[in-house]
Amino acid sequence: MNLLNFWIAHRVDMLGAVAQHLLLTLVATIAAIAIGVPLGIVAARRPRLGAALLAFANIAQTVPSLAMFGFLVALPIIGGVGARSALLVLILYALLPVMRNTVAGIQGIDRAAHDAGVALGMTPKQLLLQVELPLAMPTMVAGVRVAAVVGVGAATIAAAIGAGGLGDYIFRGLSMTEPTLILAGALPAALLALAVDASLGWLERAMTPGAAGSGRVTVRALTAAGVTLMLIVMGSVVVSGRWGARVIVGSKNFSEQVILGELLAQTIERTTDLRVERRLNLGGTFIADQALRSGAIDVYVEYTGTALTAIFHQPVSRDHADVLTRVTAAYAETGRTVLAPLGFNNTFAILIRAAEARRLNLNTISDAAPHTPVWKAAFGYEFLEREDGYKGLVRTYGLRFAETPHVMDLTLSYRALAGGSVDLIAGEATSGLIKGLDLYMLKDDRQYFPPYHAIPIVRTEVLIAHPELLTAIERLAGRISEEAIRQMNYDVDVNHRDVAVVAQEFLDTLPQAP
Amino acid sequence: MNEPAEIQFDHVHYLAPGGAVILDDVSFTVERGTVLVLVGRSGVGKTTILRLINYLLIPSAGEVRVEGRATREWDSIVLRRRMGYVLQEVGLFPHMTIGRNIGVVPRLNGWPEPRIQARCRELLELVGLDPSTFEGRFPHQLSGGQRQRVGFARALAADPPVILMDEPFGALDPLTRAELHREFRRIQEQLHKTVVMVSHDMGEAFALATRLGVLDQGRLVAFDTPEKVARTGDPRIRMFLEAMPPVPVIPSESA
Numbered sequence: 001m002n003l004l005n006f007w008i009a010h011r012v013d014m015l016g017a018v019a020q021h022l023l024l025t026l027v028a029t030i031a032a033i034a035i036g037v038p039l040g041i042v043a044a045r046r047p048r049l050g051a052a053l054l055a056f057a058n059i060a061q062t063v064p065s066l067a068m069f070g071f072l073v074a075l076p077i078i079g080g081v082g083a084r085s086a087l088l089v090l091i092l093y094a095l096l097p098v099m100r101n102t103v104a105g106i107q108g109i110d111r112a113a114h115d116a117g118v119a120l121g122m123t124p125k126q127l128l129l130q131v132e133l134p135l136a137m138p139t140m141v142a143g144v145r146v147a148a149v150v151g152v153g154a155a156t157i158a159a160a161i162g163a164g165g166l167g168d169y170i171f172r173g174l175s176m177t178e179p180t181l182i183l184a185g186a187l188p189a190a191l192l193a194l195a196v197d198a199s200l201g202w203l204e205r206a207m208t209p210g211a212a213g214s215g216r217v218t219v220r221a222l223t224a225a226g227v228t229l230m231l232i233v234m235g236s237v238v239v240s241g242r243w244g245a246r247v248i249v250g251s252k253n254f255s256e257q258v259i260l261g262e263l264l265a266q267t268i269e270r271t272t273d274l275r276v277e278r279r280l281n282l283g284g285t286f287i288a289d290q291a292l293r294s295g296a297i298d299v300y301v302e303y304t305g306t307a308l309t310a311i312f313h314q315p316v317s318r319d320h321a322d323v324l325t326r327v328t329a330a331y332a333e334t335g336r337t338v339l340a341p342l343g344f345n346n347t348f349a350i351l352i353r354a355a356e357a358r359r360l361n362l363n364t365i366s367d368a369a370p371h372t373p374v375w376k377a378a379f380g381y382e383f384l385e386r387e388d389g390y391k392g393l394v395r396t397y398g399l400r401f402a403e404t405p406h407v408m409d410l411t412l413s414y415r416a417l418a419g420g421s422v423d424l425i426a427g428e429a430t431s432g433l434i435k436g437l438d439l440y441m442l443k444d445d446r447q448y449f450p451p452y453h454a455i456p457i458v459r460t461e462v463l464i465a466h467p468e469l470l471t472a473i474e475r476l477a478g479r480i481s482e483e484a485i486r487q488m489n490y491d492v493d494v495n496h497r498d499v500a501v502v503a504q505e506f507l508d509t510l511p512q513a514p
Numbered sequence: 515m516n517e518p519a520e521i522q523f524d525h526v527h528y529l530a531p532g533g534a535v536i537l538d539d540v541s542f543t544v545e546r547g548t549v550l551v552l553v554g555r556s557g558v559g560k561t562t563i564l565r566l567i568n569y570l571l572i573p574s575a576g577e578v579r580v581e582g583r584a585t586r587e588w589d590s591i592v593l594r595r596r597m598g599y600v601l602q603e604v605g606l607f608p609h610m611t612i613g614r615n616i617g618v619v620p621r622l623n624g625w626p627e628p629r630i631q632a633r634c635r636e637l638l639e640l641v642g643l644d645p646s647t648f649e650g651r652f653p654h655q656l657s658g659g660q661r662q663r664v665g666f667a668r669a670l671a672a673d674p675p676v677i678l679m680d681e682p683f684g685a686l687d688p689l690t691r692a693e694l695h696r697e698f699r700r701i702q703e704q705l706h707k708t709v710v711m712v713s714h715d716m717g718e719a720f721a722l723a724t725r726l727g728v729l730d731q732g733r734l735v736a737f738d739t740p741e742k743v744a745r746t747g748d749p750r751i752r753m754f755l756e757a758m759p760p761v762p763v764i765p766s767e768s769a
Contacts, residue, residue: 116605119568119678120619120668121594130618134609 002180003187009498010184018188021165024158025151025196028087032094032147037140039095040102041128050103057096065089065157072161086155086163093154094147101143105136138208145200152193156185160253160283166192171253171281174411178496247462247469250297251280252288254410255492255499256346256430256485260301262503263480264456264473270507271472284382285310292336298462299473303346303452307331309387316388320345320451327455335460339470340477342454344485348383349429349441350393351417357440364445368424369397375423377401380410383426388450393426396448411493414439430482432490454480479510520546521567521676521708526576528562536562538732539576544725546675549702549709551719554729560712561602563729564678567710569593580676595619598669602680602712604661606653612638612664613649619672637667642697659690663697670705679711683718695721716755720744 007014036057043050072085109132117131133140159167169185172178247268251261261280268276279297282288289311291297304323308314312330317323328338350365362368383389384407393399406413406422411433413425418437427434427441429452434441456473463469488506491497521544528537536559544550552560565571566578569585577584585593598619606615614621616637617630625633635645641663653661662682669677683691699722702709713719719726719740726743728736728751736743736751743751 110605110608112601112603112605113607114605115570116599116601116607119570119594119599119601119605120622121591121597122622123591126622131607135607 003183006180006184014184014188017164017166017168017185018192020163021152021155021167021189021192024083024086024090024155024163024165025148025192028090028151028155029094029144029148031087031091032098033144035091036095036098036143036147037102040099040140041106043099044103044106054096054100054103057092057099060092061096065093065154066160068092069157069161083158083163085161086158090151090154090158094151097143097146097150098140099143101139101146102136105139105143106132108139109135138204141200141204141207145197145204148196148200149193152189152196156189159281161287164279168281172258180496246275246277247299247466248277248279248297250282250288250291250300252285252300253281253283255432256428256489257281257301258499259485259488259492259503260342260454262499263476263506264299264301266500266503266507267475268469268472271475272466272468274466274469292457292459293334295459299456299458299469301342301454302457303454304341305347305388305450305452307455307457308450310382313387316392316450318447318450320453323451324453324455331457332460337458337460337463339456339458339473342456342476342480343478344430344454344480344482346428346430346452346454346485347444347449348389348452349427349431349434350444351414351425351427351434351439351441352423353417353420354438354440356423357442362440362442364443365397365399365448366445368442369399372399372401372424374402376403376406376421377424378406378408378413378416378422379426380413381407382410388448389426393448396446430485430489432486432488432493435486435490436494454485475510480506520544520581521710522577522579522582523563523566524577524579526566526573526578528559528566528571529574535732537566537573540732540734541576542727542734542737544708544710546708547706548725549711549723550725550727551711551713551723552727552729553713553716553719556714558729559732560714560729561680564599564680564710564712567676568597568599568678595623595672596674597676597678598671598674598707600662600665600669600677600679600682602682602684604665606661606664606668608653610652611649612643612651612653612656615653615664616668616671618668619674623672633671637670638664640670640701641667643667659686659694662686662694666698670701670707675708677707677709679709681712681714683713683715691718698722 039053043053068089069085072088113131113135114127117127122130155163155165156167156170159165159171166185166189170182170189173181173183173185249261249265249268251257258280261278265276265278268274279291282291282297282300285302285306288297288300288302292300302311304320304327305316307327307330308323309316312327314326314330317326324338324341331338350368352362352368356362360367360371362371379390384405390405401424406416408416410427413422414427414431414433414437416422417425417439418433427439429441433439456476458469458473484506488502491502492499523540523542526537526540527535530536540559540563542550552563554560562571566573566585567580569578569588569590572586577586579585580588580593580596606612607618610618613631613634616634620630620633634649638645638648643660643663648656648660648664653664656664666679666682669679683694686694695718711722723740726736726738726740727734728743730750735748736746738746744755746752
């Protein structure tokens with residue numbers, strides 16, 4: 001009953017996530033109704049325009065949601081990270097069923113009733129309001145029902161760009177390969193979808209003309225539904241507490257980043273009166289950087305080497321001080337301030353199984369080079385793409401592998417290595433899984449990998465508005481050693497302990513602010 | 515009560531959108547208070563005549579005049595509200611109670627609610643349905659004959675001078691139909707509307723019409739009192755009359 005315990009322990013967070021999930025779905029569905037119904041009415045009257053509109057909605061529906069989110073994040077103004085982009089995608093998804101059913105509903109009404117309305121002298125508007133829409137209503141509600149259920153599902157993916165909701169648990173669970181966490185998010189999401197489906201199904205039946213005593217029941221049903229929706233919205237707003245949030249802390253989508261985000265958030269909460277909103281688990285470097293640029297988040301922790309090469313596209317450098325100076329300058333030019341490094345260096349780690357290292361007596365990457373032609377390797381997407389990643393590594397050490405390296409999610413690659421389906425991966429020096437899965441980190445004896453010191457990046461604007469942020473975050477400066485972060489990663493990834501608790505325990509070990 | 519109106523067809527041609535000739539040079543005048551019944555085979559243009567009067571269709575050539583004004587000069591909404599229309603399929607609004615169905619046009623005209631309700635009860639009684647039983651029911655809870663009566667009541671609701679009826683007693687059993695014919699004659703004696711009715715039942719035509727129009731291949735081949743039409747020697751009409759089922763009812767005044 002891990003799952004139950006988890007829910008009980010995180011009931012406030014869970015409620016917030018459910019509320020946020022509902023709010024996202026609800027706002028998207030309402031917006032889709034507001035847009036889709038008028039479009040549907042127009043489409044029902046002008047078949048050619050209607051066909052074009054439906055074709056557009058159809059195409060929007062077929063774009064995979066993750067691709068759509070990824071695309072939107074990069075767009076200026078309408079895009080970016082957070083609830084706004086998520087809503088846009090959810091609205092696009094909800095549009096098709098709402099619009100299609102409005103068209104079908106209006107075109108499908110009893111021809112005689114329509115003709116009677118015209119023949120009795122109704123104006124087009126009267127005909128629409130008194131005959132067409134009421135008769136199309138059950139079909140339209142069926143469309144809204146589909147839209148809402150699809151929305152509940154799609155909203156889980158919205159967590160990938162920091163919109164929150166139950167998807168947060170699923171993504172966190174996936175990145176930690178922790179089934180309890182995945183279920184903790186997936187199960188309520190499924191139940192939510194069923195509940196939404198059932199309640200709208202009931203509404204649909206209540207609105208069907210000729211259903212047992214429709215008339216007044218319809219009015220009552222609508223009123224009840226309206227009041228319920230209002231309550232849910234207001235409740236969600238209160239619970240999710242988005243209003244008046246001040247500082248938004250972000251992080252990328254792996255455990256260490258979430259821990260660092262949580263550390264930042266808690267430090268700020270402990271030492272200032274600022275309200276903190278967490279948008280952790282945002283995706284890769286690209287998305288986190290976009291989020292910071294657009295103001296969707298105010299602060300997150302980046303690594304010097306990553307910033308230099310992946311964000312600012314500058315040539316790789318092996319000199320720690322030089323990298324820090326150049327990164328600080330580049331961030332300053334784009335309105336962001338680099339605060340003092342946290343202390344540890346999360347460089348890439350070329351990992352093999354510890355047993356293998358002992359058997360072959362391997363200590364360095366150079367030692368391993370003669371063996372790699374019979375080994376299989378797996379790397380994350382980012383490592384394969386990056387300037388300081390795969391290509392330079394094989395050149396520097398003259399590595400060759402038995403077959404083209406597998407491309408795989410970073411966390412999964414640890415499991416693949418431990419399980420023996422690959423023999424070498426590029427992980428992180430600070431990963432808790434190194435200890436947890438009994439892996440061995442080969443020494444980078446030719447100093448190929450540049451330094452990856454953890455540095456908090458803050459939007460300068462926010463720092464000026466809230467100077468107390470500086471004091472709060474600098475309390476962490478130089479305080480997080482490699483052992484400390486590896487232990488925290490181990491606690492979260494291997495012992496499946498709660499991130500907030502792990503962060504809190506660590507902060508308790510720091511000297512208290514005067 | 516409004517003055518009954520008169521309807522005129524002046525060399526009206528009507529071509530279907532595909533170009534097929536539906537009406538070919540049709541002219542006639544319907545005097546106030548007349549019950550004109552149009553008969554003819556299916557697809558001969560009877561319903562087209564009703565739709566032209568209601569300005570649901572526009573003549574391809576010629577003019578349809580209502581109260582001396584061409585239909586195209588009328589505001590179509592105003593024109594339609596001066597006519598009750600009983601559709602072939604009745605066309606009651608399935609989402610409205612009988613009461614609301616009958617009250618549709620008065621409500622569109624902005625009558626006060628108590629007056630609409632009083633009118634509704636009055637009309638239900640007129641068409642022989644008990645108001646307290648039927649007012650709150652929905653169309654699907656009624657029999658075919660009851661729906662026809664409600665359709666007729668709805669057409670009368672705002673007291674329009676003209677009533678258009680498209681095979682209003684079509685799909686009914688003979689007993690119900692005879693009963694409705696009696697009701698119709700009784701009501702018409704009270705109200706003296708100008709009525710244009712489409713039928714393909716010669717018996718019905720002779721039972722109700724004060725003028726009988728026979729349509730054949732888009733042309734009006736007869737337009738006269740029922741007795742004169744019955745006595746005509748025109749082979750097209752004779753052939754048509756003989757193809758019809760036997761005529762059981764001749765209005766008493768023609769004897």
